[in-house]
Amino acid sequence: xxxxKQRRMAIxxxxxxxxxxxxxxxxxxxxxxxxxxxxxxxxxxxxxxLKKNIESKVAPxxxxxxxxxxxxxxxxxxxxxxxxxxxxxxxIPGFETFATSLMKKTFKKKGVATIEELRSICMESDVKLxxxxxxMDVFGFSKSDFIKGVDIGGAATFLxxxxxxxxxxxx
Amino acid sequence: xxxxTPQREIDCQGLSCPLPILKTRKAMDELSSGDILRILATxxxxxxxxxxxxxxxxxxxxxYSEEDGVFVYLIQKx
Numbered sequence: 453x454x455x456x457k458q459r460r461m462a463i464x465x466x467x468x469x470x471x472x473x474x475x476x477x478x479x480x481x482x483x484x485x486x487x488x489x490x491x492x493x494x495x496x497x498x499x500x501x502l503k504k505n506i507e508s509k510v511a512p513x514x515x516x517x518x519x520x521x522x523x524x525x526x527x528x529x530x531x532x533x534x535x536x537x538x539x540x541x542x543x544i545p546g547f548e549t550f551a552t553s554l555m556k557k558t559f560k561k562k563g564v565a566t567i568e569e570l571r572s573i574c575m576e577s578d579v580k581l582x583x584x585x586x587x588m589d590v591f592g593f594s595k596s597d598f599i600k601g602v603d604i605g606g607a608a609t610f611l612x613x614x615x616x617x618x619x620x621x622x623x
Numbered sequence: 624x625x626x627x628t629p630q631r632e633i634d635c636q637g638l639s640c641p642l643p644i645l646k647t648r649k650a651m652d653e654l655s656s657g658d659i660l661r662i663l664a665t666x667x668x669x670x671x672x673x674x675x676x677x678x679x680x681x682x683x684x685x686x687y688s689e690e691d692g693v694f695v696y697l698i699q700k701x
Contacts (some may be wrong), residue, residue: 482641485648486679563638563666565645573645 460489462614464622465498470508470552470567471515473501475623477570483619484577491580491617493610498623499587502598506567509552513542523557575601582609627685627697629661630654636665636693643669644676647698651682654700659685662696669694 461483465476476498480490494502501508512518520534541547559566565573574581582603588594595604603609614620633650635643643664650660662673670687673696677684685697 478641482644485641485644486676563642565639565642570641 458487458489459619460613460617461491461619461621462610462617463490463492463620464610465492465494465501466496466623468497468500468508470510470555471518472498472623473506473508473567474570476501476621477567477574479621480579481570481573481577484574484579488618489580490574490577491582491610491613492574493582493584493605493613495584495587499584499591499593501567501571502581502583502602503593504597504599506571508567509548510555511542511548512536512538512551513548518551520551521554521558523554523561571599575599580613582613627659629697630658632661632663634663635669636663638664639666640668640672644672647673647676648680651680651698651700656700658700660696660698660700662694662698664694664696665692667694669696673698 461479463476463480467473476492480492483490500506510518512520516538518538520536520538521532522530522534524530580603581601582605583595583598585604585606588604595602631650631654633646635646638646643662643666647660647662654660664673666672673687674684677698681701683699683701685699687694687696689695
């Protein structure tokens with residue numbers, strides 16, 4: 453095993469909603485735990501995942517197939533799929549916050565880590581976190597908005613890392 | 624003393640992917656070569672996940688069993 457070349461994974465995280473925040477951090481932390489070298493390039497809405505305080509919400513409006521279930525009560529009640537049409541309900545003020553709260557409670561109950569926990573583990577395990585300079589300029593972020601240890605770069609920075617990667621994912 | 628007496632045990636019951644793997648990794652980092660880690664988990668996915676993790680990292684999955692929905696793993700550090 454020692455003689456094997458270290459494998460590398462390169463991820464582009466382009467989305468900032470709660471549901472899309474999970475895959476990059478789950479895969480990156482797990483890959484690091486499997487001795488891989490990992491880098492994540494945060495671009496467009498994904499860049500918000502580098503902010504000190506992650507404010508990601510789920511967006512029911514753009515996820516019409518998202519099941520709407522309650523995180524409390526007996527199993528039978530929890531398994532009810534509520535007939536809230538996300539396309540319509542998603543437009544009601546406060547529904548996004550409500551759906552986000554339900555999802556976070558369900559995750560906690562099912563023993564799923566929070567985004568913040570997974571991100572901390574990524575940082576502890578030396579996952580490279582690269583923020584996209586162009587997106588920062590467009591949305592008006594500065595490096596001080598982000599957690600410590602973030603590198604800033606552009607397409608060429610990511611590509612030079614990804615060119616030698618065994619796994620490349622666009623999320 | 625049984626040769627497979629674990630030096631350390633971690634309880635991952637009730638935790639979902641990828642926490643059992645991440646906690647296993649963290650515990651393994653604190654052990655010495657040859658030490659055995661005992662892991663308790665309830666995530667059914669952990670069977671394939673811990674097998675894959677052991678293969679990828681070179682640690683040795685000595686055994687796993689299931690008792691009443693609880694998976695018990697013994698992994699030896701390489």
